[in-house]
Amino acid sequence: MPSPNAFRRLILPxxxxxxVLFAMLSYGLFSNNIASGLWVLMSLAFLLGVPFVMGAxxxxxxxxxxxxxxxxxxxxxWVPIGIFFVVTLLVGWEGWACWLMALxxxxxxxxxxxxxxARYKEREGNKNERVYLSLIVLLPLIISPIEQLIGKIPGQYKAYTYIDIHAGKEAIWKNVTRVGEIAAAQDKGWFTRMLGFPRPVKAELNYEGVGAYRKxxxxxxxxxxxxxxxxxxxxxxxxxIHADPYNIPSTTMDEHIVIGGEYFDVLNGAYELEPLSNGTYRLHLYSHFKLNTTFxxxxxxxxxxxxxxxxxxILQVIRQRAESGLPEDRI
Structure with missing residues (x-):
């Protein structure tokens, strides 16, 4: 009779x-463009249903x-979830940012x-276990078409940030309208950098006024x-704000979170400069974005x-440059 350790080594894999095999097969089905009308990767059926079945x-x-x-x-x-995520990352099926958000x-x-x-397993003598197991495995496949029938829920959201700057409004405003090249060392966006998002480089404006174009x-x-x-x-x-997803290289962002894509887009933005006291100004930055998912x-x-x-x-770069009093290209 095998020892407990030998039994564990045999059963655990x-x-x-x-x-993990179930997850791989589900991923293949849900990411298949042919079946995209019924089973969609960016859905609750996959992001919740498949992990639920994996745990069961x-x-x-x-x-x-x-x-x-x-x-x-x-x-x-969590062990098979982690293994599945790692495998799909290694073979390039999904990006790090997408899985981090889904985790x-x-x-x-x-x-x-x-x-x-566990509640089911602890009930001894259950004669319908195969039926129940089959229903559990089919759960994501059943839920997904219903979810797609209900449809995605478009929604608009606002992101608001501000920073206090001890400098004159002239120095602040010239760095708002046009942002000179930002060195990598000035990039303080730790979260977006961790996700692999592109970092800001510069902003150009052809003139100051309504109708002007800014990049x-x-x-x-x-x-x-x-x-x-x-x-x-x-x-x-x-x-x-407009980002053309077709002009963004495929290696820049995961297709499921690409800006201007099917699920996520930025609509507009605004800067507002508010005088405070003691030569300090508060620079407000707003943006509106939309999401188009079922979650x-x-x-x-x-x-x-x-x-x-x-x-x-971006705001911390503007503050650093405005308060330094140096030309933006020397910061």
């Missing part, structure tokens, strides 16, 4: 391999002795699936084409964080 399968195929541990029920489903949802869903399967240039080929819609010299400037309640949190990180990064 099976317990992990089955949910992990616990279902585990020995009852292991399942009796609440810690095992909660944490063990909290996947971990929660897999744990719920594990807890549900916000980022590295990796990302360019925002902006048109000034309202202008009050040294007080405020509003502009529309905007979750995606909007990440999108707001990304937009605020980009805006705070």
């Amino acid at each position: 099976i317990v992990i391999a089955i949910p 399968l992990t616990i279902y195929f585990s020995p009852l002795k292991w399942v009796k541990s609440l810690g095992y029920q909660i944490l063990m489903p 909290p949802l996947a971990m929660v869903a897999s744990t719920i699936g594990g807890l549900a399967a 916000a240039i980022f590295d990796k080929g990302l360019v925002f084409d902006e048109k000034v819609t309202a202008y009050n010299h040294q007080r405020s400037m509003s502009f529309t 905007n309640f979750y995606a909007s949190w990440w999108a707001s964080w990304i937009m605020k990180d980009i805006q705070n990064n």
